[in-house]
Amino acid sequence: MKRLMQILNSLHPEVDFLSATALVDGGILDSFDIITLIQEISEAYGVDVDLEYIEAENFNSAGAIAGLLQRLGAEL
Amino acid sequence: MSFTSAKFLIFLTAALICYFAAPRSLRRHVLLAASYVFYWLAGGLYALGVITFTALSVWLCGLWAGRLRADNAPRALRRAPLALCLTVNFGLLVLFKYGGKLLPDVGLILIPGISFYTFQSAGYLIDVYKGKAVPERDPLKFTLFVSFFPQLIQGPISRHGEIADSLLSGAGWDFERARRGVGRIIWGYFMKLAIADVAAIPVGTVFGDYEAYGGAVIAAAALLYSVQIYADFAGGINVALGIAELVGVKLPENFNNPFFARSLADFWRRWHITLGLWLKDYLFYPIAISKPMGKIGSLARRALGMSLGKLVPAGIATFAVYVVMSIWHGASWRSLAFGLLNGGIITLSLYCEPLYARLRKRTGLDGAKPGVGSVFAILRTLALLTFLRYFARAGSFMAAVGMLRRTVLQPRPGELWDGTLMALGLGAREYILLGVSTALLLCRDIVAERGAGSGRSPEDVLRGSRGLAQYAALVLVLALIVYCGLYREGYIASGFIYANY
Numbered sequence: 048m049k050r051l052m053q054i055l056n057s058l059h060p061e062v063d064f065l066s067a068t069a070l071v072d073g074g075i076l077d078s079f080d081i082i083t084l085i086q087e088i089s090e091a092y093g094v095d096v097d098l099e100y101i102e103a104e105n106f107n108s109a110g111a112i113a114g115l116l117q118r119l120g121a122e123l
Numbered sequence: 124m125s126f127t128s129a130k131f132l133i134f135l136t137a138a139l140i141c142y143f144a145a146p147r148s149l150r151r152h153v154l155l156a157a158s159y160v161f162y163w164l165a166g167g168l169y170a171l172g173v174i175t176f177t178a179l180s181v182w183l184c185g186l187w188a189g190r191l192r193a194d195n196a197p198r199a200l201r202r203a204p205l206a207l208c209l210t211v212n213f214g215l216l217v218l219f220k221y222g223g224k225l226l227p228d229v230g231l232i233l234i235p236g237i238s239f240y241t242f243q244s245a246g247y248l249i250d251v252y253k254g255k256a257v258p259e260r261d262p263l264k265f266t267l268f269v270s271f272f273p274q275l276i277q278g279p280i281s282r283h284g285e286i287a288d289s290l291l292s293g294a295g296w297d298f299e300r301a302r303r304g305v306g307r308i309i310w311g312y313f314m315k316l317a318i319a320d321v322a323a324i325p326v327g328t329v330f331g332d333y334e335a336y337g338g339a340v341i342a343a344a345a346l347l348y349s350v351q352i353y354a355d356f357a358g359g360i361n362v363a364l365g366i367a368e369l370v371g372v373k374l375p376e377n378f379n380n381p382f383f384a385r386s387l388a389d390f391w392r393r394w395h396i397t398l399g400l401w402l403k404d405y406l407f408y409p410i411a412i413s414k415p416m417g418k419i420g421s422l423a424r425r426a427l428g429m430s431l432g433k434l435v436p437a438g439i440a441t442f443a444v445y446v447v448m449s450i451w452h453g454a455s456w457r458s459l460a461f462g463l464l465n466g467g468i469i470t471l472s473l474y475c476e477p478l479y480a481r482l483r484k485r486t487g488l489d490g491a492k493p494g495v496g497s498v499f500a501i502l503r504t505l506a507l508l509t510f511l512r513y514f515a516r517a518g519s520f521m522a523a524v525g526m527l528r529r530t531v532l533q534p535r536p537g538e539l540w541d542g543t544l545m546a547l548g549l550g551a552r553e554y555i556l557l558g559v560s561t562a563l564l565l566c567r568d569i570v571a572e573r574g575a576g577s578g579r580s581p582e583d584v585l586r587g588s589r590g591l592a593q594y595a596a597l598v599l600v601l602a603l604i605v606y607c608g609l610y611r612e613g614y615i616a617s618g619f620i621y622a623n624y
Contacts, residue, residue, distance in 0.1 A: 077388075078403050079473060082411040082437045086420055099253035101408050 071103040092121035150293030158272040184208035189258030273363040279397040294371025304368035311361030319355035325547035337535020385500040411440035456520040
């Protein structure tokens with residue numbers, strides 16, 4: 048989880064990722080951010096984020112992203 | 124068949140009467156029949172055949188893809204229906220849209236709205252593949268989704284999950300809904316007749332013979348063209364959404380006050396929204412997270428360092444999106460230039476983002492917050508857009524370059540007040556009416572932009588105000604429609620610009 052928070056904070060240091068719950072729906076993360084995020088978490092956790100997982104509900108909060116990673120078999 | 128033609132209005136009235144008169148269970152059949160009648164009137168039997176082929180092929184492949192997914196088939200096999208169906212239908216799209224250029228001797232006819240319904244169907248199929256949409260078992264229901272007539276000619280491009288329920292529910296008459304729908308339809312006609320069709324005249328005169336004018340007039344025409352195309356396209360969308368609302372279907376919004384965009388990227392999130400979303404979900408993401416792009420990304424990060432390298436896949440995917448977007452608008456060098464310029468500027472600004480962040484800190488100007496920073500950002504984006512519009516409207520790539528050159532090297536600003544503007548096809552009275560109409564549009568959009576966070580639309584504001592204001596607005600709008608639609612001298616009922624995409 049720490050690595051994930053590091054990645055998120057490096058993308059947008061001004062956002063409080065611990066409490067934010069509308070990262071995608073609220074426009075905090077745009078499509079470029081999502082792409083960078085996916086690249087970084089793929090590398091950091093050794094998982095493959097397939098197209099079908101790119102949905103707002105999987106990226107709307109740090110918790111949601113963590114949940115996605117666990118579903119993909121990552122060790123958080 | 125233009126929305127502003129008498130033929131369409133007669134068709135619409137008949138269709139609505141049949142719809143509301145029918146029992147609930149039959150209403151979706153009325154919609155399907157009406158859509159087919161509409162399309163037959165708009166494109167002929169041949170076009171009907173083509174759209175039916177697309178609808179049925181996608182329906183079948185949707186069932187196939189759904190079955191493969193349910194059986195947990197290996198990924199390569201699950202992609203088969205996708206590959207087959209998309210290749211064939213996009214092949215058809217390319218054939219009918221650009222075949223005229225590649226095969227000029229074959230008499231290929233125009234299939235109205237082919238880009239829209241093809242993209243819409245493809246989106247459904249990809250959603251089924253992703254497991255995001257449940258395959259539709261009923262071919263008639265699916266064909267209605269593909270051919271629903273309000274969105275057939277110029278969108279919006281809907282997602283199956285978004286509209287299937289309301290489309291098939293057979294919603295009956297509801298006074299509130301009818302009021303909203305009719306209001307929206309009237310507003311759409313207003314935009315098209317009182318603004319777009321009027322502005323089209325001086326724009327056409329200048330762009331058609333740009334060498335006769337100095338740069339200032341050319342720039343003014345480019346600016347006016349932005350107004351024209353917005354009023355034309357968004358006006359048509361308003362009519363479409365209004366009609367859909369009457370029958371209880373909520374189509375997605377396609378415009379969000381585009382001229383208040385703070386950046387070019389922001390503009391493309393406010394203009395032709397459904398196309399942008401489609402390209403993002405079905406082109407941008409698939410490319411950006413694909414295996415080949417992953418490898419390119421790793422290479423780039425090694426070669427250019429972490430911060431620059433990681434932007435390469437996003438940059439390439441962005442470029443691809445804008446190339447497709449430009450081809451969507453036409454198979455010409457001019458269109459390609461338009462797309463590449465947009466893509467280039469947006470990709471470049473991705474790289475410049477750290478620089479922009481520093482500038483924002485230094486100057487205290489932030490486009491994202493209300494205030495001077497916003498105004499600056501909006502005006503800068505408008506200027507950039509006006510420059511890009513040269514490529515959107517000029518007769519050819521070389522013409523666009525020629526017009527730009529004249530703008531910079533031979534401005535001849537005197538032409539703005541020496542009477543040249545009066546010789547472009549519009550008289551003083553028409554300019555004033557155009558000005559009033561555009562001001563009305565601007566007012567409405569300002570109210571909408573201001574209220575964006577609060578969920579109150581301009582229509583809500585108007586309803587909240589005293590009765591007199593509502594009636595005054597309605598009378599003004601109707602008067603302008605009637606005047607511009609019927610009585611203006613030399614009025615040419617132009618088709619909607621986007622109708623043949």
